[in-house]
Amino acid sequence: xxxxxxxxxxxxxxxxxxxxxxxxxxxxxYGVGEGAVRALxxxxxxxxxxxxxxxxxxxxxxxxxxxxxxTRLLSxxxxxxxxxxxxxxxxGSPVDVLAMTPQQLRAFRWQEVSxxxxxxxxSLNPVHTVRAQLTDVLKAHRPQMSRAERxxxxxxxxxxxxxxxxxxxxxxxxxxxxxxxxxxIAMALALEPEIVIMDEPTTALDVVMQRQILxxxxxxxxxxxxxVVFITHDISLxxxxxxxxxxxxxxxxxxxxxxxxxxxxxxxxYSDGLLHSFPALRGPRRELTGIPGSPPxxxxxxxxxxxxxxxxxxxDPCGRRTPRLAPVGTDTGRSVxxxxxxxxxxxxxxxx
Ligand SMILES: Nc1ncnc2c1ncn2[C@@H]1O[C@H](COP(=O)(O)OP(=O)(O)OP(=O)(O)O)[C@@H](O)[C@H]1O
Numbered sequence: 001x002x003x004x005x006x007x008x009x010x011x012x013x014x015x016x017x018x019x020x021x022x023x024x025x026x027x028x029x030y031g032v033g034e035g036a037v038r039a040l041x042x043x044x045x046x047x048x049x050x051x052x053x054x055x056x057x058x059x060x061x062x063x064x065x066x067x068x069x070x071t072r073l074l075s076x077x078x079x080x081x082x083x084x085x086x087x088x089x090x091x092g093s094p095v096d097v098l099a100m101t102p103q104q105l106r107a108f109r110w111q112e113v114s115x116x117x118x119x120x121x122x123s124l125n126p127v128h129t130v131r132a133q134l135t136d137v138l139k140a141h142r143p144q145m146s147r148a149e150r151x152x153x154x155x156x157x158x159x160x161x162x163x164x165x166x167x168x169x170x171x172x173x174x175x176x177x178x179x180x181x182x183x184x185i186a187m188a189l190a191l192e193p194e195i196v197i198m199d200e201p202t203t204a205l206d207v208v209m210q211r212q213i214l215x216x217x218x219x220x221x222x223x224x225x226x227x228v229v230f231i232t233h234d235i236s237l238x239x240x241x242x243x244x245x246x247x248x249x250x251x252x253x254x255x256x257x258x259x260x261x262x263x264x265x266x267x268x269x270y271s272d273g274l275l276h277s278f279p280a281l282r283g284p285r286r287e288l289t290g291i292p293g294s295p296p297x298x299x300x301x302x303x304x305x306x307x308x309x310x311x312x313x314x315x316d317p318c319g320r321r322t323p324r325l326a327p328v329g330t331d332t333g334r335s336v337x338x339x340x341x342x343x344x345x346x347x348x349x350x351x352x
Contacts, residue, residue, distance in 0.1 A: 032079060047195065056231075057274075067231060129168065134153075160189065196221075251298070321339075
């Protein structure tokens, strides 16, 4: 594989920044009893304060399930069957997200963590103005604010995302797709959350608009200090905008590392395949070969490493035992779940 130079637009958050969200051994099933299928297997992931963490993987790999589970927005038949999610506020002790009461969750969402969902730009209410929709969020969560203060804050939020405050009186249909998406981001930032989760936030937009919006988001996080989990199947976007990337396959994280490291030297054959599935906008061209075959069906997951039937480098242990996500060599910032990166297959046999 070539080793092109990338110029990430992010000013990387230090690798030593304290955690803001710690996910350990998280498991999610869809359904219960005999019909249940496991959509997340023992997911370990840490989001650090101020970083942009990219989550990549083909459709069905579990990205959205992870976002819904950590915000407790998973609806039936989705069930969290194990693991731990800890939120670290700026002050005070860590909070167990999975044990939060409905009242605590209401405060947690929007104020501490907000989500921009897939297709969010179409979820603005068509019969209400931008002003009404922005001020409604403030009214619900900051009842002490006066009407004038709410409108002022709404103006400020629009400016933050690059829309003239004159557009406060506009209805969604009077705005372009890119502007509607910016309004959604403004809403997500309304209560100054510590974490913003963006699930395929820009896929409905053209490539130039997608990048403009993401560049602005990255600038805002530098200004306001929130952390971002950015979910997409397009790894080339993540390379450009993330500090760190976690790659999911079949409900597991198979590799996580700094964005530039993954780009230059992917250690999991699936990461390598993904990198050859999307055109990179920067650096020399690389051949687009894609990944043969299709993602696994949760009802009949392959034994061992779920990627082995599609993997060009599969060898003896891959079909028999599941490799665990483990640090690679002395590179403490990177972990990979692949037998190729492990000399001691027996020790790491991953029936975790
Ligand atoms: N309500 C549901 N009932 C049963 N299975 C589900 C349900 N929702 C999701 N799944 C399954 O869980 C797995 C993970 O889905 P998820 O939507 O989290 O993946 P994703 O990586 O976000 O995909 P996409 O990029 O298409 O959104 C998929 O196999 C999907 O079919």
